[in-house]
Amino acid sequence: MDTRLMNGAGNKFILADVRGRAGVFNLSRTTVRELAHTHHFDQLLVLEDSDSADAFMRIWNADGDEVGACGNGTRAAAWAMMQETGARAVSLGTVGGLLHASDAGPLTVSVDMGPPRLDWQDIPLARPMDTVKLDYAAEIDGIRIEAPGAVSMGNPHAVFFIRDVEAFPAARLGREVELDPLFPERVNVGFAQIHDANHIRLRVWERGAGITAACGTGACAALVAAHRRGLAERRASIMTNGGELFVDWREDDHVILTGPVEDEGPITVNF
Missing domain, CATH: 3.10.310.10 (Diaminopimelate Epimerase; Chain A, domain 1)
Known part of the structure; x- marks a missing residue:
C-alpha cells in the first residue's frame, strides 16, 4: 500500500502511507487544496509511524485544514491495513484519540469511535448551553x-x-x-x-x-x-x-x- 483512492459509503479519500519514511510529513493548506481540486476528495488521510498503535493517521479536509477525526476514513484506512497484513483488527492513533477497527465482513469495517463528548466545552461552544437542545x-x-x-x-x-x-x-x-x-x-x-x-x-x-x-x-x-x-x-x-x-x-x-x-x-x- 502506498497511495490509494478509497471511499466509505461514498465518502471519498486519498489514503497515503508514509510509514517508514524519515523526517516529518507536513503539508500546507495550499497543497491540500490543490490536491483536492485535482483529485476531488473529501479528506486526505496519511498513515505515519506510531509507538502506541499500528499507525498514526493524520486527516486533512479538502479546504486544507487538519482535523481530529474521520469515521469513514478510519474504516477505509483500517481495511487497507488489514488487507496488507492479513490481520482482523488494527489500531489507529488520531488527534482525536486511539481508535480500534475490525473486519465486519466482505468490504465492511467496524470502528469503535469511543464515547461521545457532550459537554458544551467539549464540542466546543462559545458559551455554556444545554447540548441536548441548543438555544440556537x-x-x-x-x-x-x-x-x-x-x-x-x-x-x-x-x-x-x-x-x-x-x-x-x-x-x-x-x-x-x-x-x-x-x-x-x-x-x-x-x-x-x-x-x-x-x-x-x-x-x-x-x-x-x-x-x-x-x-x-x-x-x-x-x-x-x-x-x-x-x-x-x-x-x-x-x-x-x-x-x-x-x-x-x-x-x-x-x-x-x-x-x-x-x-x-x-x-x-x-x-
Missing part, C-alpha cells in the same frame, strides 16, 4: 432551523431534525451554521429525518468539504443526538446519499460505526 437558530430566505443537538465525536457536530431532508436546502444552511460564532472551531452540520426509532435519513455539510455523500462521525452524532432527544433507539441504520451506515451507542458509552468501504485503486500523487 439560523435562517436564510425565510427558511428557519433551530434547536440542534450538539455532539463531539472527536470533531464538532450540530444535528438538526428536519421533516423532509430530500427537499431541504442543506448546502445553503449548512454553510451558514458552520461559520456561526457559536462554534469557535466551526462545525459539521447534520440534517436528520427520523423515519422510525431504528432508521434515520441523514445529509451532512462537512466543515471544509461541503455536502458529502456520507459522514461517519456525522452518522454517529446523529444517532447520539436523536437518542438523547427520545427520537431513536441506541442502535439505528443511518441512510446517507452514498450508502447505509450502522451506528450502535453501546451501554458502555462507546459508539460503534459499521459500513462499507471501496478500494478504487492506486493513484499517483505529487506531495
Whole structure:
C-alpha cells in the first residue's frame, strides 16, 4: 500500500502511507487544496509511524485544514491495513484519540469511535448551553432551523431534525451554521429525518468539504443526538446519499460505526 483512492459509503479519500519514511510529513493548506481540486476528495488521510498503535493517521479536509477525526476514513484506512497484513483488527492513533477497527465482513469495517463528548466545552461552544437542545437558530430566505443537538465525536457536530431532508436546502444552511460564532472551531452540520426509532435519513455539510455523500462521525452524532432527544433507539441504520451506515451507542458509552468501504485503486500523487 502506498497511495490509494478509497471511499466509505461514498465518502471519498486519498489514503497515503508514509510509514517508514524519515523526517516529518507536513503539508500546507495550499497543497491540500490543490490536491483536492485535482483529485476531488473529501479528506486526505496519511498513515505515519506510531509507538502506541499500528499507525498514526493524520486527516486533512479538502479546504486544507487538519482535523481530529474521520469515521469513514478510519474504516477505509483500517481495511487497507488489514488487507496488507492479513490481520482482523488494527489500531489507529488520531488527534482525536486511539481508535480500534475490525473486519465486519466482505468490504465492511467496524470502528469503535469511543464515547461521545457532550459537554458544551467539549464540542466546543462559545458559551455554556444545554447540548441536548441548543438555544440556537439560523435562517436564510425565510427558511428557519433551530434547536440542534450538539455532539463531539472527536470533531464538532450540530444535528438538526428536519421533516423532509430530500427537499431541504442543506448546502445553503449548512454553510451558514458552520461559520456561526457559536462554534469557535466551526462545525459539521447534520440534517436528520427520523423515519422510525431504528432508521434515520441523514445529509451532512462537512466543515471544509461541503455536502458529502456520507459522514461517519456525522452518522454517529446523529444517532447520539436523536437518542438523547427520545427520537431513536441506541442502535439505528443511518441512510446517507452514498450508502447505509450502522451506528450502535453501546451501554458502555462507546459508539460503534459499521459500513462499507471501496478500494478504487492506486493513484499517483505529487506531495
